Amino acid sequence: MSNSADVIVIGGGHAGAEAAWSAARTGARTILVTFDPAAIGRMSCNPAIGGIGKGQMVREIDALGGLMGVVADQTAIQFRMLNRSKGPAVWAPRAQSDREEYALAVQEHLRATPGLTIVAGSVLDLCVGRASRELREGRFEAEFVLTGVRLGDGRVLRAACVVVTSGTFLRALMHCGETRTAGGRIGEPAADGLSGSLRALGLELGRLKTGTPPRLARDSPDYSALEEQPPDERPAPFSFLTERVTRPQVPCWITYTNPAVHELIRANLHRAPMYSGAIESRGPRYCPSIEDKVVRFAEKDRHQLFLEPEGLRSDRIYVNGISTSLPRDVQAQVIAGIRGLEHARVLQWGYAVEYDFVPPEQVDATLHVKRVAGLFLAGQINGTSGYEEAAGQGIVAGINAARWAAKRAPVVIRRDQAYLGVMIDDLVTRGVTEPYRMFTSRAEHRLHLRYDNADERLTPLGREIGLVDDRRWRRFAERAGRVAQLLERLERERVEGRPIADWLRRPEEDGARFAALPAVAALASEADVWARAIVCVKYDGYIRRQERAIEALRRVETQTIPAGLDYAGIPHLRREAVERLTAIRPMTLGQASRVSGIHPTDVSLLMVYLASGATSRP
Numbered sequence: 001m002s003n004s005a006d007v008i009v010i011g012g013g014h015a016g017a018e019a020a021w022s023a024a025r026t027g028a029r030t031i032l033v034t035f036d037p038a039a040i041g042r043m044s045c046n047p048a049i050g051g052i053g054k055g056q057m058v059r060e061i062d063a064l065g066g067l068m069g070v071v072a073d074q075t076a077i078q079f080r081m082l083n084r085s086k087g088p089a090v091w092a093p094r095a096q097s098d099r100e101e102y103a104l105a106v107q108e109h110l111r112a113t114p115g116l117t118i119v120a121g122s123v124l125d126l127c128v129g130r131a132s133r134e135l136r137e138g139r140f141e142a143e144f145v146l147t148g149v150r151l152g153d154g155r156v157l158r159a160a161c162v163v164v165t166s167g168t169f170l171r172a173l174m175h176c177g178e179t180r181t182a183g184g185r186i187g188e189p190a191a192d193g194l195s196g197s198l199r200a201l202g203l204e205l206g207r208l209k210t211g212t213p214p215r216l217a218r219d220s221p222d223y224s225a226l227e228e229q230p231p232d233e234r235p236a237p238f239s240f241l242t243e244r245v246t247r248p249q250v251p252c253w254i255t256y257t258n259p260a261v262h263e264l265i266r267a268n269l270h271r272a273p274m275y276s277g278a279i280e281s282r283g284p285r286y287c288p289s290i291e292d293k294v295v296r297f298a299e300k301d302r303h304q305l306f307l308e309p310e311g312l313r314s315d316r317i318y319v320n321g322i323s324t325s326l327p328r329d330v331q332a333q334v335i336a337g338i339r340g341l342e343h344a345r346v347l348q349w350g351y352a353v354e355y356d357f358v359p360p361e362q363v364d365a366t367l368h369v370k371r372v373a374g375l376f377l378a379g380q381i382n383g384t385s386g387y388e389e390a391a392g393q394g395i396v397a398g399i400n401a402a403r404w405a406a407k408r409a410p411v412v413i414r415r416d417q418a419y420l421g422v423m424i425d426d427l428v429t430r431g432v433t434e435p436y437r438m439f440t441s442r443a444e445h446r447l448h449l450r451y452d453n454a455d456e457r458l459t460p461l462g463r464e465i466g467l468v469d470d471r472r473w474r475r476f477a478e479r480a481g482r483v484a485q486l487l488e489r490l491e492r493e494r495v496e497g498r499p500i501a502d503w504l505r506r507p508e509e510d511g512a513r514f515a516a517l518p519a520v521a522a523l524a525s526e527a528d529v530w531a532r533a534i535v536c537v538k539y540d541g542y543i544r545r546q547e548r549a550i551e552a553l554r555r556v557e558t559q560t561i562p563a564g565l566d567y568a569g570i571p572h573l574r575r576e577a578v579e580r581l582t583a584i585r586p587m588t589l590g591q592a593s594r595v596s597g598i599h600p601t602d603v604s605l606l607m608v609y610l611a612s613g614a615t616s617r618p
Helices: 014-025 054-065 068-077 099-112 193-200 261-266 290-296 328-336 387-406 419-430 454-465 470-492 500-504 527-538 542-559 575-584 589-593 600-610
Strands: 004-010 030-034 048-050 076-082 092-097 116-120 124-132 143-151 156-164 173-176 179-182 206-212 215-217 227-229 251-254 306-307 317-318 346-348 350-357 375-377
Touching: 004 014, 004 143, 004 387, 014 030, 014 099, 014 156, 014 387, 030 156, 030 306, 048 054, 048 068, 054 068, 054 092, 054 387, 054 419, 054 454, 068 076, 068 099, 068 290, 068 387, 068 470, 092 099, 092 500, 099 116, 124 193, 179 350, 215 470, 261 290, 328 346, 375 387, 387 419, 387 600, 419 589, 454 470, 470 500, 470 527, 527 542, 542 589, 575 589, 575 600, 589 600
Parallel strands: 004 030, 004 156, 030 116, 156 375
Antiparallel strands: 048 092, 076 092, 124 143, 143 156, 173 179, 173 350, 206 350, 215 317, 215 346, 227 251, 251 306, 306 317
């Protein structure tokens, strides 16, 4: 094996897998370094992909030519389209995956990727040198330049750039009641050396926490007491390459906590690390532990729980909704107090993980660290929570690392272009105080950022980057042609004297009664094509208005700001604005307008100053 590469990726989780995949497939010689190659792609928490906001991101990753959607389709055991009660513009796909098969599929894809080498080992240090004057005065204003990494066994691997995707492993500590164990995932060690290396480069680090629920023996719940949740009859896949889902699909089940269980939890809060003071870091607000739910929503007498199989052949059930770090004896009583779980056997206890992260204002919109030329960060190290958020950052970081190594211009995904752009802009502009999770409500252009049109928005970009291969490009072109043909027929063909499109524009009309008409039946039989056409017709007016608004905003959004701009030299700019803009170093006026603490008047002053041409360095 060569000890040099263009790109080194540290970590084999969802961010690392996408980073390595995208860097190698766009032509960079890539090395993926991970503790255990057999753990690549492992699902630490819920074996599920997608959800509201998240499902749209998986479709975007796939549209760019990424890995997650393909693997999710290969290994899913239950597909469900969320938000069905609302309009199709906000539908979101979700799938329960076979946990073991998912990891194996990721590993198989990566092993078969030309130009990618997988190395077992731990990274102790980042190797750097002092940045040249050109780099110090360039877009990054870097103080250091990356030259490689040093492994725990003393080996040094050289590369033009490094992508750190360390997940929850940096100085990680697992908590279960009063018991604390070093490690980022049960049975796996913490990464202790890398935090010091990042600090030595001048990066600020913080602490966050996440958690996971207990797992039960599959044959131990009383399923007759549970509410069955069946899979969708016609699964909607994640990948635009998947023609249809043929794997067997299985049900999940629903049950609830109750007042007695809540009282038991309240009586033992002093033994929960988050409430005893053993953990001081923030956990995810939108995926709270059962302890947090009982405290924050004291008025509720029950919380919904989902029992989700971890695989077709797995003997484990994941109890979604009861993430906890309570002691084992309390967890046992909580499980036994829930309807249908009275005699359930616990195979793995819930626990919390506390870990280091890098507040993401220290990276730019390409996920490049501002202080260190050639260093990229992706995933939970940037303060996010979730497989999809990690994978989305991974593909962007991998693309840009490969382009950095090749001395090519970076790629920035805009907020109006993708949920990926919304997420990254939120992270690098606003920072985080708790693990960041994607929701559709975070996107101001969500009618435009639908799950069905991710390929229209991103596949041409993926093709330009070199990540979309000929097969995917042909399928994209063919599907676009079929959608266009169907839209033309919906406008042309008449029912009761009116074009079908006119009927579809009615709010109460779902279009199902027209799908079998001879003029459209062949095209309508392809669910993805039919769904996209329905949305295009039904929301045409709204979409056009949003597109006009996006175009108007883009003129301001894309106006660049010189990297070395002296904000202190802008007349009348408030001191707080000077401090915040200097710290964040926004790349565009649009990004500057979203920096926390920046007022519209500050943006106006900045705009006038830039228009005057007075953009000298400090």
